[in-house]
Amino acid sequence: MTLTPASPRLLLAIVALVGAITAVLLWQAVGDARFAAGFVATMLAVAAVGLVFRRERTAEVAPPATDWTLLGQALAALPEPVAVADREGRLVCVNPAYGEAFPGLPAPQAALPGTAAGDAAKAAWRDGVGVAEAGGRTITVTRAGAAEDHLVWRFAPAPAEARARRVAQALAGEPGRRLGLAGVMAALVGETGRLLAANPVFLARALGDADAQPAGRDFTDLLAAGDDDRIRIAAELTPGAPGDGPDPLRLIQLPLGEADAEGATLVMMLDEDGRVATRPDARSMATVHVHALLGMLPLGLALAERDGRLLFMNEAFERAAGIEPGRPIVYPSDLFVREDKGAVADTMRRVTNGRAPSSDLSVRLAARADEPVSLTIAQAKGLGEASVLLSLKDNSEESKLKHQIAQATKMQAVGQLAGGVAHDFNNILTAIIGHCDLMLMRHAPGDSDYDDIQQIKHNSNRAAGLTRQLLAFSRQQTLRPQVLQLPDVIAEVGNLLKRLLGETVRLEVKHGRNLGPVRADPGQLEQVIVNLAVNARDAMLEKGGGTLTIRTYGVGAEEVRELRSEVLPVGDYTALSVADTGTGIAPENLAKIFEPFFTTKELGKGTGLGLSTVYGIVKQSGGFIFADSKVGQGTSFVIYLPVHRAEPAREEAPPPKRPRQDALWGTGTILLVEDEDMVRAVAERALTRQGYRIVAAANGEAALEALALLADAGETVDLIVSDVVMPVMDGPTMATRARETHPDVPVLFMSGYAEEQLRRSIDIARVHFLPKPFSVQQLAEAARDAMALKA
Structure with a gap:
């Protein structure tokens, strides 16, 4: 009981x-x-x-711990290497395939050359999944675990290696046996000329044992040239016989790698006038068998007559060529674009006439003109009416993966460039805004120059807004995240949306039940919704109006698993959907919409930073965004934000509120460290006007020297105001060195980078941040508040 x-x-x-x-x-x-x-x-x-x-x-019953032994047994059945590592990169569980691929069981990042593995790990910690290519393998890294504190590494073989493995398994199994019944010998030869696999009939004739192990044997040692210089099996040579022995062989070579790269080669061998062809109706039987066997192979293969007519295509060939059911295909050239038809037909004629044993072409299919494919054309004599064998590699998945990697790499590079440009531009804007503030102190309203100075400051603030958008795209802006509900954010911005959309666009808002909380910056989420709504409004106004639908709903882990997305990690999400009935986005533009400065609007009607800002805010908040569009029907954006699961006890308590001090005047000595002359000059003048004594330095080393001189003179420093990124010695290093002799001095960092990012990388107590660009008043307030909290 x-x-x-x-x-x-x-x-x-x-x-x-x-x-x-x-x-x-x-x-x-x-x-x-x-x-x-x-x-x-x-x-x-x-x-x-x-x-x-x-x-x-x-x-006393403790919760069950993770059974790594059980997990290891589950991973043991996987043919590809799989490893689980903790946050420090240490291995906690691997399968046998990992030990065979990487002797000594090194950590995943140390087992592969280059930095690709490390970049994939960083992407996995940030986005939930990372993909890279290194060491001839496709690496997929996924963040996992109840606390998401582990990484699962999967090492899939390169496409060419995967094809070679499938062919080797086929030759050793039933397909290889049935090839032998049709009189076809087959062998898989590696890059170095050594056998990887062979079918039983070839092993029986070349080694005398159909069950012999072919791996590692030199393929050329098993063949020999007779007196007539024709190739035969070395074990069957009979000295003194005409031509030195039995019937010669015809070799058909099918490279499995790329056209311009080395790789394994499938060699099929047929007797020129062999024993199979001496039986009645043997040729027709061989043709039937060959067609059945080619249909079982994973490679895309087809046979053509001497005049170029197609006789047979297996399913892999039809799939790789994108042939629609019921579409008549008579000649191979019918499959390719008009520019490549001549090259295919000419190559087939040369191969048929014996002027070229085989040839590789890079062609474009009519069904997918934007993706070149590799076509191999080889002689196929001895296979009935067939004269030419065609091999087409289905590299659609490989191309898709390469495109995703290239797109992710491009977005990362553009983000780094945008962040660097915004950081440097913020220094310029800081100087402009600061000088405007200093000039306004000398001009009262009504002066002839007052309005001009105000206009310069207004335009500078607009430019500062553009830099914030660039920082948002590069995920370097300062966020103030908090736990919130998406319906509350939409309610806050609802009235603004109705004014923005106008009379011709109808707004519909639908909220799901039992939505999980998310952790994000509410102000930034409002900007995301507004940017998407404005773009939707512009698209619908071209059609005279429409309906904008904003919907929130929960997405459980099981639903995410059913999506089978390579980007979205399995977990619980709260989704935000923004759909319109506008003109839609053309397919060629859909992959570019999140790039900064890309816009389809007329010149002067858009900066091209709206969607890039949305992308950066969503990614920096730990979420994912997907776009789907049909021309003429509308566009839908879906944002997935992970459900916040942190315990209330672990939430950081808000800092105690200090009574606001209206007076900005102060006293004391401030060490100002800034490598940009214009920013240093503005900050020095601004703080001097507030009553502080300023000691300026152009870099970290000069600041430490000035600090030592002040100490020798018996003077103290009440505050250090420093930039973060500087040549020679950066701000955090300088502050750490300064704390060795002045442990109680507070530090105020000025930077255009995100405060959260800086706090994670700077392990210094009593540090304050002032984002660039800033005004003279903001600098004075930050200096006053930092000195007021001096220990």
Whole structure:
């Protein structure tokens, strides 16, 4: 019997009832009420002790830990190397394939050359999944675990290696045996000329044993040239016989690698006038067998007559060529674009006439003109009416993966460039805005120059807004994340949306139930919604109006798993969908919409930073964004934000509010460190006007020298105001060195980078941040607040 939570109470009640009945019987039998009462008390005490013991035993049961042995047994069945590493990169679980691929069991990042593996790991920690290519393998790294504190590494072989493995398995299995019944010998030869696999008929004739192990043998040693210089099997040569032996062989070579790269080669060998062809109707039987066997191979293969007509295509060939069901294909050239038809036909003629044993072409299919494919054309004599064998590699998945990697690399490079440009531009804007503030202190409203100075400052603030958008795209802006509900954010921005959309666009808002909370900056999320709504409005105005639908709904881990997305990690999300009924986005532009400065609007009607800002905010918030569009029907953007699961006890308490001080005047010595002369000059003048004594330095080393001179003179420094990124010695290094001699001095960092990013990389106590660009008043307030908190 399994006790429910109410069972202990029921047990105690039963004990009490039985004790009461027993006490009455004892009282009647003995006549002593005190003896009966003592008996009942003893029974209740024993029952209570038993319940307490049971609860202690239950409380001692610890939650189950991760069974790495069980996980290792589950991974052992996978043919590809798989490893699980913790946050420090240490291996905690691997499968046998990993040990075979990487002897000594090194950490994944140390097992591969270059930095691709490290970049994939960084992408996985940031986005949930990372993909790279290194060491001839495709690496997929996924963030996993209940606390998302582990990485799962999967090492898939390169496409060419994967094809070679499938062909080797086919030759050693039933397809290879049936090839032998058709009189076809086949062998898979590696780059160095050594055998990787072969079908039983070739092993029987070349090695005398159909079950022999071919791996590692030199393929050329198994063949020999007779007196007539024709190739035969070396084991079958008979000295003194005409031509030195049996019938010569015709070799057909099918490279499995790329056209311009080395790789394994499938060699098929047929007897020129062999024993199979001596039987009646053997040629037709061989053709039937060959067609059936070619249909089983994973390679895209086709046979053509001497005049170029197609005789046979297997399913892999049809799939790789993108042939639609019911579409008549007579000649191979019908599959390719008009510019490549002549090259294919000419190559087939040369191969048929014996002027070229085989040839590789890079051609474009009519079904996918934007993706070149590799076509191999080889002789196929001895296969009935067939004269030419064509091999087409289905590299659509490989091309898709390469495109995704290239796109991710491009977006990362553009983001780094945008962040660098914004950082440098912020220094210029800081100087312009600061000088405007200093000039406004000398001009009162009504002066002839006052309005001009205000206009310069207004335009500078607009430019600062553009730099913030660039920083948002490069995920370097300062965020103030908090736990919130998406419907609340949409409600806050609802009235603004109605004014922005106008009379011709109808707004519909739908919210799902049981939405999980998310952790993000509400102001930035409002900007995301507004940017998407404005783009949707412009697209719908071209059609005279439409409907904008904003919807929120929950997406569970099981639903994410069913999506089978290579980008979205499995987990619980709260989704935000923004869909319009506008003109849509052309397919050729859909992959570029998140790039900065890309816009399809007319000149002067858009900066091209709206969607790039949306992309950066979503990614910096730990989310994912996808776009889907149909021309003429509309566009839909879906944002997935992970559900926030942190315990309330772990939430950081908000800093105590300090009473606001209106006075900006102060006293004390400030060490100002800034490598940009214009920014240093503005900051020095601004702080001097507020009553501070300023000691300026152009870099970290000069600042430490100035600090030492002040110490020798018996003077103290009340505040260090420093830039973060500087040549020779950066701000954090300088501050750390300064704290060795001045442990109590507060530090105020000026930077255009995100405060959260800087706090993670700077391990210094009592540090304050001032984002660039800033005004003279903001600098004075930041200096006052930092000095007020001096320990």
